[in-house]
Amino acid sequence: MIDNCNDPSLRSFIDVPADSPFPIQNLPFGVFVKSENEGDYVSTVGFAIGDWILDLGEIIQARLLAPSLQDQLFTPPWDLAYLMAMERADWRSLRLGISKLLRRDNPTLRDNSELRAKALVRRRDARMLLPCRIPNYTDFYSSREHATNVGIMLRGPDNALMPNWLHLPVAYHGRASSVVVNGTDIRRPLGQTKADDAAAPTFGPSRSLDFELELGALIGRGNQLGTPISTGNAAEHVFGLVLVNDWSARDIQKWEYQPLGPFLSKNFATSISPWVVTLDALEPFRVAGPKQEPEPLPYLRCQGNWAYDIHLEIWLQTAKMTEPVRISATNAKHLYWNLCQQIAHHTIGGCNLQTGDLLASGTISGPTPDSLGSMLELAWKGTRPITLPSGETRTFLQDGDRVMIKGWCQGDGYRVGFGEVTGVVLPALV
């Protein structure tokens, strides 16, 4: 059998529609609870394949992995942290083993109906959890289009980008405790806001609740405090990518953020998609990123192409709508600073990354008005309301609004996808 899990000609004995995010070329890792085990907190690791999940625990117990992996996985992991802390070669070997097990021409699992019944779970019969505890969450600001748009709104077109922006991948520390998984409802936050013409701030629910379309990298192996990771080694430390919705309260942000950055405007919730798509699965979709001018300092220079051609969409459904509507479509390849540069920068002063850390890209906006990654930009600070098929308009999110972010790489006849990250806005506590 071929060892290239990404070969477009591979087929599984499980039928996968051409528009499914989870063909055999993907095999993302996730953590799930079977509906029948709800309440028992029995989670395990699985791989998405079409409408199904392959339960790694059952595969381990059936001893169907390579001996070197069986030795390391003597007990089924209950989340991804244990796997993520292994070497990248181990993840690769595991993905290859799963790929082979699921191939159309391999009878091992295909013809073992007893094992199939135990090891294959319908996705609709499972609840997905966070892939792991998130020890640290960092949010970058790596889309030039987004930074420029926000800069124009705040400071006008002549000084849109801050002087540092083209020299380093700007970032801040986000809140790890409030990273939640797809499907978690989002409570509108209370907080202080101040109108430009008001003498003092007032307290109440945010009136400028926004989403931010981002991609997030989950760190596999970390580094020791004091030991930077070079751009050339950075990818070895990335387990995979997820979709991120970095919910933001713009009015709270505007009042609080000087001089130390966003705090309550962001830390009420950050949603991620549950299926972790490995860098290996994304390998065929690496493309050149934007030209970087001025040339970055040596520690930020990279060999090769490190942008990813990932199509990204934002969908919105209000309480009055019967189905969601797409309000934006963009692509991860627009990101100016790539993941290798982000990791090299993050660690250059000695900061230690830990297994499970989430590094988000920052809002991903494209160059056109229909490719913007936040409501702030789509409705241009409230001045260009979006009109929805229901006749409603939006400048920011209203209670009951459901925001869905989807993403996938388009192969020839198949998609390597992320699934989605969705959240519904609940009214503020009063």
Next chain:
Amino acid sequence: MIDNCNDPSLRSFIDVPADSPFPIQNLPFGVFVKSENEGDYVSTVGFAIGDWILDLGEIIQARLLAPSLQDQLFTPPWDLAYLMAMERADWRSLRLGISKLLRRDNPTLRDNSELRAKALVRRRDARMLLPCRIPNYTDFYSSREHATNVGIMLRGPDNALMPNWLHLPVAYHGRASSVVVNGTDIRRPLGQTKADDAAAPTFGPSRSLDFELELGALIGRGNQLGTPISTGNAAEHVFGLVLVNDWSARDIQKWEYQPLGPFLSKNFATSISPWVVTLDALEPFRVAGPKQEPEPLPYLRCQGNWAYDIHLEIWLQTAKMTEPVRISATNAKHLYWNLCQQIAHHTIGGCNLQTGDLLASGTISGPTPDSLGSMLELAWKGTRPITLPSGETRTFLQDGDRVMIKGWCQGDGYRVGFGEVTGVVLPALV
């Protein structure tokens, strides 16, 4: 026996000098490894008493705690997280039990030489560890004097305080992974800096390495995402306080911090002292804080006195000096925003605190030139170099410099102290 662990008349059968930070009125919690167990990773919880540590593991195994506690502590905890997640009533009960065991008139431990030999460890024969894993680290900015000084240096005296500062306790998310314990060497970070008159940034070791004297609160029980903690309940969620040195690279900070706040300038290291002094032990030292004008919004209002009269000192010893010299002395009572307000603000939008979270106060500066909490302020941005007894001068830290922060509450004839947090600056990697 009296149930007031703070009674100044209490004495232990262990001799404690009057200037020791750890009399029987304190009993801070810490995590240690006995020198004889180095390499085995056998850590356990203990209480500091004079020059000794009382090993909680031995007390549990000897079944000397109240039955309700024995039932919860069926196995000796290897760090503080398990205890911190209990109710405040449990911590109180545990401290009371330990207080009673150590009292001069209680023969249980005093006259049991076999148990004493096992349960009492000389502090010099133990290595202290972090009290627990730190899930999240938040750094406030709650000293008006510090914020004003920094504002004057950046923007001049007329706009020193940002407009939001008197209305909310400004804060940002720090880096949890690089919180280290007392005694950990600090590697000077590499990074980008840009001189005001330079066209482009350059790369190299920070030339403006600084300390920041802070206090930190460690969270006991957390709150659910979406459920704020009121000022009235905030203290129930605080396990205790530690000293914090929030190491800062001022030149990196100046170039990177717009618009999202400090990142690499802070995340290379944050040091904390190992002994956690409970709010219960600090109870006799609560005093009124600064008058707050304008009156805060209702969610930030507090009943009672929530400032703490904690004397704080910064000592510096260069490689050429044979002993350290005190370069600043201040007091925690100067802090404008108190811990209850910080917690209420942190959670008002729904953010969840977790057991073990570190909430630091921000640099604590007093009103006089000899009470400033950072080198940036003491040497006033490099314009007023500090002269040391060795004849050397300092505007920022040099390689080999040892910074020590101490703190204590002064009682009548005894001190409730924190011990110290110390770190030596190592040269940058080149």
